[in-house]
Amino acid sequence: MxxxxxxxxxxxxxxxxxxxxxxxxxxxxxxxxxxxxxxxxxxxxxxxxxxxDINGIESLGQVKVENGRLLLGAMVRHAQVERSNDIAARWPLLHDAIVWVGHSQIRNRGTVGGSVAHADPAAELPCALAALDAKFHVLSRRGPRVLRWDQIFVSEFTTSLAPDELLTAIEVPPQDPSTGVAFVEFARRHGDFALGGAAVSITLARNGTCSDVAVALLSAGPRPVRAEEAERRLKGGQVDEAAIKQASAAAVQGLHPTSDLHGSREYRVKLLQVMTERALTKAVHLATRRAA
Ligand SMILES: Cc1cc2nc3c(=O)[nH]c(=O)nc-3n(C[C@H](O)[C@H](O)[C@H](O)COP(=O)(O)OP(=O)(O)OC[C@H]3O[C@@H](n4cnc5c(N)ncnc54)[C@H](O)[C@@H]3O)c2cc1C
Known part of the structure; x- marks a missing residue:
């Protein structure tokens, strides 16, 4: 066509x-x-x-670090994020999420701003940005706006961007170097959009208790979902196998993922629980090593 x-x-x-x-x-x-x-x-x-066509606007393709915050211009390609050693070292969740996006040809052309503005609930980047409490810089003739993730993502393929607004940059706060992260997803074939997934970022205190945690779910609803009940249960406690299992069960309470030919609602809920458990286990393992 x-x-x-x-x-x-x-x-x-x-x-x-x-x-x-x-x-x-x-x-x-x-x-x-x-x-x-x-x-x-x-x-x-x-x-x-x-x-x-905003491909000719050089300033939108820049990656900057200002006061410890990462600023990704809207036209930064997925491949730029994937290949940046600095991002892999300081914002590893972004790196770990982006490698799941389609195939390398798509990541060479696709942009971080496009992924956000397209707002596919199965897109990895919005999910990771929700876990990282990113902010979104938007500009129009009416002036600038800075939006939180839960203000920009409205529903499937719908953001709060007005037709005259341009997403110019994504701001990611600094990450504690001792934080452990994991991005886990399941798709029928490599490169397909995921049926379910989870992004986790967790920081442990010296005594092993959880001092900070973020759990975001992919393909769990019309927009990225933060598993707030799971986070609440984990914060301040020891994160052992039992705590991870309980938090993963809490993460999927009340979820209503789409039921379609790729998987029923019940299947997807179970999948999301397993993905959360795997992501938490992996992230806690990394955080334990870093806290030691
Ligand atoms: C075969 C295939 C497999 C894919 N697999 C995945 C996958 O597994 N995971 C995944 O996340 N994505 C996947 N994608 C989508 C890919 O990541 C896209 O690159 C991304 O969704 C959109 O980015 P883009 O830069 O190509 O945006 P475009 O296609 O150019 O634009 C997408 C939308 O965003 C709007 N827009 C773009 N930039 C801005 C801006 N700065 N301000 C305001 N509005 C803007 C456009 O008007 C349009 O409505 C796949 C694509 C293909 C073709």
Whole structure:
């Protein structure tokens, strides 16, 4: 299939891009890596009248560290994150999540901003960013906004970005070097979207008790899910096998993942519980080694 006809703009600055978005509003779509938008256009499931291609805006492709915080420009490719030794060392959960995204060809083109703006509940990056309490920098002619993960992700393929807004950067807070992390998922074939998964970040005190923990679930609902009850149970206690089992059971209480031909709701709930248990076990193992 070929896409429906559209006009095309190739802005060279963020200011020019937001000017175009202000002028054309929901008539146009931002084109980033094109890995989700172009197939949708080819199937005519999306028919934007105009594309604002942001690939020519150099400033959006930068990776910066400022005051210990990681700033990923919206056009940073998945492959840039995957290949960065600095990110692997200081924000290992991001690295561990991104290697699950599709195949290397997709990661070479796909962008971090595109993954967020597309808001697929089975996408790894939004799930990892939820676990990391990331912030999202958004700009329009009306001014800047900074959103938390639970403010930007609304539902399946839906964010709170207005048609005239551009996601410009993702900000990830500094990670404690003794934190243990794990990203675990299950898909029928390598590179497919996952049926379920879990992102865990856990820090242990010297006496072995949990001083901080984040558990986020993938493909568990219409947007990334933070397993708050599991986190509450783990915080302040010893994290042994029994505690991990209890927390994993608590993580899936009240979840309503989609039931479809790939798996029933019951199957997916069980899968999410197992993924949480595996991710917690792996992350605790790493955190124990680092705390020693
Ligand atoms: C075969 C295949 C397998 C895949 N497997 C996976 C997978 O396992 N996991 C996964 O997470 N993804 C997967 N993807 C999707 C891939 O990660 C995409 O790259 C990603 O979802 C979208 O990023 P993009 O840069 O390509 O965005 P685009 O396709 O260019 O855009 C996606 C949407 O976001 C909007 N947008 C993009 N950037 C901005 C911005 N800065 N501000 C505002 N709006 C913006 C666009 O207008 C569009 O609506 C797969 C894709 C393919 C083709």
């Amino acid at each position: 070929k896409p429906a006809p559209f006009d095309y703009d190739d802005p060279r600055s963020v200011d020019e891009a937001i000017g175009l978005l202000a002028r054309y509003g929901d008539e146009c779509k931002v084109l980033a890596g094109g890995q989700s938008l172009v197939p949708l256009m080819n199937f005519r499931l999306a028919r934007p009248g105009r594309l604002v």
